[in-house]
Amino acid sequence: MERNRNFYRLSALIIILILILASLILFGSYRLSVQYFRLFFHVISVFLFVMAVIMLLGFFGVGNIMKRNMESGKKSSFLTRIALRYFIPLLLSLSSLFNRYKDDVRQIFIKANNKFVISSVKKVPKEKILVILPHCLQNSECRQRIRSGLNECIQCSRCNLGGIKEIVKNHGVDAEIATGGTSARKIIQDKKPQFVIAVACERDLTSGLMDVKGIPVYGILNQRPNGPCKDTFVDIIEIEKAIEHFSL
Ligand code: SF4
The missing domain is CATH 1.20.58 (Methane Monooxygenase Hydroxylase; Chain G, domain 1)
Structure with missing residues (x-):
């Protein structure tokens, strides 16, 4: 308020x-x-x-x-x-x-x-939906190399990425990890999705929403109890609800 x-x-x-x-x-x-x-x-x-x-x-x-x-x-x-x-x-x-x-x-x-x-936005085919996640969601002590995608996450439950991997797999949507705003924009350029669900902090999400033209982006804020860019969290139910709401 x-x-x-x-x-x-x-x-x-x-x-x-x-x-x-x-x-x-x-x-x-x-x-x-x-x-x-x-x-x-x-x-x-x-x-x-x-x-x-x-x-x-x-x-x-x-x-x-x-x-x-x-x-x-x-x-x-x-x-x-x-x-x-x-x-x-x-x-x-x-x-x-x-x-x-x-x-x-x-x-x-x-x-x-x-x-x-x-x-x-009307519903979009699920294979045209892209979920972009910030790398800081990964637990800082995790040794899995997940920068290029969630495949290597072994779902040990120490961070949200394991749960998100399950959700995107169950719904058949694509997910990528971005190391920052530039990387997120490059991923969008390369993948050419019809709809993006982006997770980030206020600053990155705002600049991303203003920069991406022609593709609707639904933004979800992450929580940062350990300070910026370290061991952040996101409400994975909100991600799932967004996927369900927008996918055909
Ligand atoms: S859930 Fe995945 S990314 Fe997170 S700590 Fe475990 S293996 Fe690493």
Whole structure:
């Protein structure tokens, strides 16, 4: 709840700042006597007002999608698209700039993206679904070489990979281990799936969701009780539910 509140606070603050700036510049443009300066300020104020409108639409788009029931299957609205394409990426840049609320905004983005994917993606043949997992899910004391896939995992139950191996085998979907964002993108390029279920931290998942174009990606956050990138965990039931929901 607190994270959602921070997200809405940051959004409202940015929209108000843009509106104030736009109003000030518009006011200044009427007070200045030099014609070109007026024109310049007019252009800037129009640009800022347009930005403020996009931000407002995006803000309502996020509110709209967050209120929805995930199973509703309603078509995503124009506002949702504006929110995912323009509003949240802009918020993410600003939160990175000020180094505040980054993970809050990222989590909202991931949730909104997942709801959008649920409402817009029809079922996909199971062999066209790819599950991408971060290498940090593997127990750090495990000596099995699993970087190139789950085949060598002997399912000793010391980490989630054994359970995930079972799930993907039972459902006939492909799974790969990625060592980072670049490796995940390369795997997607090489395998050309129709649908991706990606497990990662807020940062990697967000950048992946923004970078992958044309292929829907459903994101699942990992948990990091041992710090970043070490012996992480994931809710394997959530992976299984996602596979069942999206596979034909
Ligand atoms: S479940 Fe697999 S990957 Fe995890 S520790 Fe055991 S053998 Fe290694």
